Amino acid sequence: MRPASLGIVWRYAAAILAAIISIFPILWIAMIALKTRTDAFAIPPVWFFSPVWEHFQRAWTTSGFSGAFFNSVLVCVIGNLLAFAVGIPAAYMLNKRRVPAKRAILIWLLISYMLPEFLFVIPMYVFYQYVGLYDTVIGLAIVYQIFTLPFTIWLARAFFADVPSSLAEAAQLEGASTSQIIWKIYVPIAAPGLAATAILNSIKMWNELTIALALTFDRAQTVTLAVAGFRGYASIDWGAMSAASIIVILPMALFAILAQRRIVQGLSLGAVK
């Protein structure tokens, strides 16, 4: 009995230590964002203080920041719509039907997901300048399909695999088309899993920096770029920079809290299947 309980003690100690290391940096930045300029870097650190909101206000009203925030929201929405419109039928075909060169398509998806950004970003930069998609939200959402689409197809495929084929067969006998079977039978049944997919896609697109850096400039600037703008070398406005970081972290942190199980399920499916 004794060694077992000792084991539990050190397990909890390790788990709590890991939790503190994980969350402390974020909390510390949140505190700096809420402190007055003098409190922020006082030594010894000030642990208790009455919060001030001026840094958040300054960060939010910094030119382009709120616009960038909404651009990112829009990119996530359009990126998900595109990935689902195109990826769901493909996932169904790749899971439920005989498709020529199925393995080749799956390998293509994997490679697309793994290509380094600067291989495709420079050609897309040239192409977008030419067709007028440079610095547009829609252009960015299209390029994001390079990782969003494979991920959506993988996950949807895995979720569709759990749906019994008998339902589709019954619908087919009643004359339903394949599109109807996909959107009216498979999608509603796999909805929780697909929601997890949309969340994971959004996290990835919301946090993406490299592609946005190359393919947007001003009008379609995303929130990560707006935050990067606070990263000066000479004079840093620590308060506004911390507040901006918290603004970009917050929506995804909420996802993590509200949909922890789904995110975990989606991530593990993506890697294991």
Added chain:
Amino acid sequence: MDCKKRWLALSNNAFGGWGEPPRPPHRSKMPLMLETTMRRTAFNPYWLLVPALLMLALNTFYPVIYSIYLSFTDWNWGKTSNFVGLTNFINVLTKPQFRGAFFNTLIFSVSAVVVETLLGLGLALVINRLTVGAGIIRTILLMPLMVSGIAVSLVWKVLLDPTQGIINYFLAQIGIAGPAWLGTVPTAMPSIIMIDTWWQTAFTFIILSSALKGLPAEPFEAAQLEGAGAWATFRHITLPMLKPVLITVIIFRTVDTLKIFDIVFGTTGGGPLRATEVVQTLAYQTAFKFHRFGESAALSVVFSLIILLLCLAYLRLDTTEEDAS
């Protein structure tokens, strides 16, 4: 069965894989079961795959071909672009700046993957046994993974600030003079590795933790009956059963760390003295700062080949795993 296969092959050839092939002509003479399977194949609407494949082609075929083309030219965003043969590739493989970036990327990737995998596995083993509070701890551990790379950079720039940062304050409390972390050559790369570990260990933890939960109980019970110790159980039962997932995790993290950009761009920008310059930050600078698009493309092409080889090695491992089981 044979008939079905032949029909499938026939319809694929005749219709190029697209569209709905017509129903078989001698349909009524067939047994019922065969007929339904055939009807299902005959109903195969390949066109549903077309939008996805077109989207993929736009994002991969065109850019890859264009990048390969660019890598043989000296294009610099001007009007002219000359064919320069292998010059860019020779530069990429011989110039110290490029070799330095490859070397730094390798150091970063290997260290980060080793640390994150071991740490993630350790945490998974520890936390999977907890009964109370495991959910909350899991949610908290998931947090860093939700943070964008650029925010991670800013957070750690503040924490690791040599004079005002809280880390050096803590170190001072226990009598250690903290280094300038991101600011000096010997400490910059380890700092970046540490930041990536904080950021991405949740990924290895979550996946290995789910995989551990999915393992069958019987082998563990048998081991317990035979009186195997904790280490022996881990070494001879857990690890072999975890191997396929472990390989997947390692490959994903390896490719991801090789492609590292955000946290280097956000913290050091490749400095000090190129100590943290990695392939992707160099590709960015070469193209968008110095407008040497050809050279940047050559760098990315060489780099992609390395990643492609890793992908293929992974797929081979993956299939041998499948064959074995």
